[in-house]
Amino acid sequence: GEDVEQSLFLSVREGDSSVINCTYTDSSSTYLYWYKQEPGAGLQLLTYIFSNMDMKQDQRLTVLLNKKDKHLSLRIADTQTGDSAIYFCAEIPDTGRRALTFGSGTRLQVQP
Protein backbone atom coordinates (compact mmCIF):
# COMPACT_ATOMS: atom_id res chain seq x y z
CA GLY A 1 0.00 0.00 0.00
CA GLU A 2 0.92 3.62 -0.16
CA ASP A 3 2.88 5.22 2.64
CA VAL A 4 4.32 8.71 2.92
CA GLU A 5 6.61 9.68 5.79
CA GLN A 6 7.92 13.01 7.02
CA SER A 7 9.80 14.25 10.04
CA LEU A 8 7.46 15.97 12.46
CA PHE A 9 9.24 19.17 13.34
CA LEU A 10 11.82 21.63 11.99
CA SER A 11 13.04 24.84 13.57
CA VAL A 12 15.13 27.41 11.69
CA ARG A 13 16.16 31.04 12.11
CA GLU A 14 14.73 33.74 9.92
CA GLY A 15 16.84 34.18 6.79
CA ASP A 16 18.20 30.63 6.83
CA SER A 17 17.19 27.95 4.37
CA SER A 18 14.73 25.25 5.41
CA VAL A 19 14.77 21.75 4.01
CA ILE A 20 11.77 19.51 4.59
CA ASN A 21 12.13 15.88 3.63
CA CYS A 22 9.65 13.21 2.60
CA THR A 23 9.86 9.56 1.61
CA TYR A 24 7.19 7.56 -0.18
CA THR A 25 6.74 3.94 -1.09
CA ASP A 26 4.48 3.88 -4.14
CA SER A 27 6.72 3.58 -7.18
CA SER A 28 3.80 4.31 -9.51
CA SER A 29 3.41 7.87 -8.19
CA THR A 30 3.06 10.31 -11.04
CA TYR A 31 2.74 13.61 -9.20
CA LEU A 32 4.22 14.59 -5.87
CA TYR A 33 2.96 17.66 -4.08
CA TRP A 34 3.81 20.03 -1.30
CA TYR A 35 0.97 21.70 0.56
CA LYS A 36 1.15 24.35 3.27
CA GLN A 37 -1.35 24.61 6.09
CA GLU A 38 -1.50 27.57 8.43
CA PRO A 39 -3.33 27.28 11.78
CA GLY A 40 -7.09 26.95 11.36
CA ALA A 41 -6.90 27.07 7.58
CA GLY A 42 -7.27 24.68 4.67
CA LEU A 43 -4.44 23.40 2.51
CA GLN A 44 -2.64 25.68 0.10
CA LEU A 45 -0.93 24.02 -2.85
CA LEU A 46 2.68 25.26 -2.90
CA THR A 47 4.17 23.31 -5.74
CA TYR A 48 4.24 19.94 -7.38
CA ILE A 49 6.65 17.88 -9.43
CA PHE A 50 6.01 15.28 -12.07
CA SER A 51 7.77 11.99 -11.49
CA ASN A 52 9.96 12.28 -14.59
CA MET A 53 11.57 15.48 -13.24
CA ASP A 54 14.51 15.75 -10.85
CA MET A 55 14.11 19.32 -9.78
CA LYS A 56 11.67 22.18 -9.96
CA GLN A 57 12.31 25.74 -8.81
CA ASP A 58 9.67 28.35 -8.15
CA GLN A 59 10.94 31.60 -6.61
CA ARG A 60 12.09 30.70 -3.07
CA LEU A 61 10.98 27.08 -3.37
CA THR A 62 13.09 24.26 -4.77
CA VAL A 63 11.76 20.72 -5.02
CA LEU A 64 14.19 17.84 -5.45
CA LEU A 65 13.05 14.35 -6.39
CA ASN A 66 15.19 11.25 -6.12
CA LYS A 67 12.99 8.66 -7.72
CA LYS A 68 15.42 5.82 -7.10
CA ASP A 69 15.37 6.41 -3.35
CA LYS A 70 11.73 7.63 -3.39
CA HIS A 71 12.81 10.78 -1.63
CA LEU A 72 11.30 14.22 -2.06
CA SER A 73 12.49 17.43 -0.48
CA LEU A 74 11.30 21.02 -0.31
CA ARG A 75 13.85 23.77 0.20
CA ILE A 76 12.68 27.21 1.22
CA ALA A 77 15.32 29.87 0.71
CA ASP A 78 15.50 32.93 2.97
CA THR A 79 12.87 31.54 5.33
CA GLN A 80 10.53 34.15 6.80
CA THR A 81 8.31 34.08 9.90
CA GLY A 82 5.33 33.92 7.56
CA ASP A 83 6.59 30.54 6.39
CA SER A 84 5.79 29.05 9.80
CA ALA A 85 3.16 26.39 9.12
CA ILE A 86 2.71 22.67 8.65
CA TYR A 87 3.99 21.34 5.35
CA PHE A 88 2.47 18.20 3.90
CA CYS A 89 4.03 16.00 1.29
CA ALA A 90 1.53 14.06 -0.84
CA GLU A 91 1.57 11.71 -3.77
CA ILE A 92 -0.93 10.45 -6.29
CA PRO A 93 -0.56 7.07 -7.99
CA ASP A 94 -0.67 6.49 -11.69
CA THR A 95 -3.12 3.63 -11.40
CA GLY A 96 -6.12 2.66 -9.34
CA ARG A 97 -7.67 5.21 -7.06
CA ARG A 98 -6.36 8.60 -8.05
CA ALA A 99 -6.55 10.31 -4.68
CA LEU A 100 -3.83 11.96 -2.64
CA THR A 101 -2.02 10.11 0.11
CA PHE A 102 -0.56 12.52 2.65
CA GLY A 103 2.38 12.37 4.97
CA SER A 104 1.89 13.29 8.62
CA GLY A 105 3.12 16.83 8.04
CA THR A 106 6.23 18.72 9.16
CA ARG A 107 5.71 21.65 11.47
CA LEU A 108 8.12 24.42 10.49
CA GLN A 109 8.88 26.98 13.16
CA VAL A 110 10.79 30.09 12.09
CA GLN A 111 12.49 31.98 14.87
CA PRO A 112 13.10 35.71 14.41
Next chain:
Amino acid sequence: EADIYQTPRYLVIGTGKKITLECSQTMGHDKMYWYQQDPGMELHLIHYSYGVNSTEKGDLSSESTVSRIRTEHFPLTLESARPSHTSQYLCASSTRASGNTIYFGEGSWLTVV
Protein backbone atom coordinates in the same frame (compact mmCIF):
# COMPACT_ATOMS: atom_id res chain seq x y z
CA GLU B 1 -6.80 30.65 -6.85
CA ALA B 2 -9.08 27.66 -6.40
CA ASP B 3 -12.84 28.15 -6.56
CA ILE B 4 -13.96 25.56 -4.04
CA TYR B 5 -16.18 26.56 -1.16
CA GLN B 6 -17.20 24.89 2.05
CA THR B 7 -19.96 25.82 4.46
CA PRO B 8 -20.22 26.12 7.36
CA ARG B 9 -16.66 27.00 8.29
CA TYR B 10 -17.32 26.40 11.97
CA LEU B 11 -20.13 24.42 13.57
CA VAL B 12 -20.86 23.36 17.13
CA ILE B 13 -23.78 20.97 17.53
CA GLY B 14 -25.21 18.60 20.08
CA THR B 15 -24.90 14.82 20.08
CA GLY B 16 -27.51 13.07 17.96
CA LYS B 17 -28.11 15.94 15.57
CA LYS B 18 -28.04 15.47 11.82
CA ILE B 19 -25.67 17.73 9.93
CA THR B 20 -24.67 18.30 6.34
CA LEU B 21 -21.39 19.90 5.34
CA GLU B 22 -21.63 21.58 1.97
CA CYS B 23 -18.93 21.67 -0.68
CA SER B 24 -19.18 23.35 -4.06
CA GLN B 25 -16.68 24.00 -6.81
CA THR B 26 -17.11 26.17 -9.88
CA MET B 27 -14.20 24.78 -11.87
CA GLY B 28 -16.10 21.94 -13.52
CA HIS B 29 -13.86 19.36 -11.89
CA ASP B 30 -15.05 15.78 -12.25
CA LYS B 31 -13.26 14.37 -9.19
CA MET B 32 -14.12 15.44 -5.67
CA TYR B 33 -12.88 14.29 -2.27
CA TRP B 34 -13.53 14.56 1.44
CA TYR B 35 -10.63 14.36 3.88
CA GLN B 36 -10.81 14.30 7.67
CA GLN B 37 -8.08 15.93 9.73
CA ASP B 38 -7.65 16.18 13.48
CA PRO B 39 -5.78 19.36 14.52
CA GLY B 40 -2.14 19.24 13.47
CA MET B 41 -2.43 15.69 12.27
CA GLU B 42 -2.33 14.02 8.88
CA LEU B 43 -5.24 13.96 6.47
CA HIS B 44 -7.27 10.83 5.88
CA LEU B 45 -9.41 10.24 2.81
CA ILE B 46 -12.97 9.34 3.82
CA HIS B 47 -14.92 9.68 0.54
CA TYR B 48 -14.27 10.38 -3.11
CA SER B 49 -16.20 10.71 -6.35
CA TYR B 50 -15.12 10.43 -9.96
CA GLY B 51 -18.26 12.04 -11.33
CA VAL B 52 -22.02 12.37 -11.02
CA ASN B 53 -23.63 9.39 -9.28
CA SER B 54 -20.20 7.95 -8.44
CA THR B 55 -19.13 7.76 -4.78
CA GLU B 56 -16.60 5.54 -3.02
CA LYS B 57 -15.36 5.15 0.52
CA GLY B 58 -11.80 6.14 1.30
CA ASP B 59 -9.13 4.74 3.59
CA LEU B 60 -10.57 5.85 6.90
CA SER B 61 -13.84 4.29 7.90
CA SER B 62 -16.43 7.00 8.45
CA GLU B 63 -20.05 7.00 9.53
CA SER B 64 -20.70 9.87 7.19
CA THR B 65 -22.33 9.55 3.77
CA VAL B 66 -21.94 11.58 0.59
CA SER B 67 -23.86 12.19 -2.61
CA ARG B 68 -22.94 13.53 -6.04
CA ILE B 69 -26.07 14.51 -7.88
CA ARG B 70 -24.47 17.49 -9.61
CA THR B 71 -20.89 17.89 -10.80
CA GLU B 72 -20.27 20.98 -8.74
CA HIS B 73 -21.75 19.78 -5.46
CA PHE B 74 -20.49 17.10 -3.04
CA PRO B 75 -22.21 17.31 0.36
CA LEU B 76 -21.26 15.18 3.36
CA THR B 77 -23.90 14.12 5.88
CA LEU B 78 -23.75 12.77 9.41
CA GLU B 79 -27.13 11.32 10.39
CA SER B 80 -26.42 11.33 14.12
CA ALA B 81 -23.38 13.28 15.23
CA ARG B 82 -21.24 12.06 18.13
CA PRO B 83 -18.29 13.66 19.97
CA SER B 84 -15.93 11.29 18.13
CA HIS B 85 -16.91 13.09 14.90
CA THR B 86 -15.28 16.29 16.16
CA SER B 87 -12.67 17.14 13.54
CA GLN B 88 -11.88 19.29 10.53
CA TYR B 89 -13.38 18.14 7.24
CA LEU B 90 -11.65 19.26 4.05
CA CYS B 91 -13.24 19.08 0.63
CA ALA B 92 -11.13 18.95 -2.52
CA SER B 93 -11.50 18.62 -6.27
CA SER B 94 -9.40 17.87 -9.32
CA THR B 95 -9.55 17.10 -13.00
CA ARG B 96 -7.22 15.48 -15.50
CA ALA B 97 -7.19 18.67 -17.56
CA SER B 98 -5.45 20.48 -14.68
CA GLY B 99 -2.85 17.76 -14.33
CA ASN B 100 -4.87 16.12 -11.56
CA THR B 101 -3.73 18.86 -9.20
CA ILE B 102 -6.01 18.70 -6.20
CA TYR B 103 -7.40 21.95 -4.84
CA PHE B 104 -8.75 22.25 -1.32
CA GLY B 105 -11.48 24.28 0.27
CA GLU B 106 -10.94 26.19 3.51
CA GLY B 107 -12.32 23.35 5.60
CA SER B 108 -15.23 22.90 8.00
CA TRP B 109 -14.48 22.66 11.69
CA LEU B 110 -17.05 20.47 13.40
CA THR B 111 -17.38 20.22 17.17
CA VAL B 112 -19.93 17.82 18.63
CA VAL B 113 -20.74 18.37 22.28
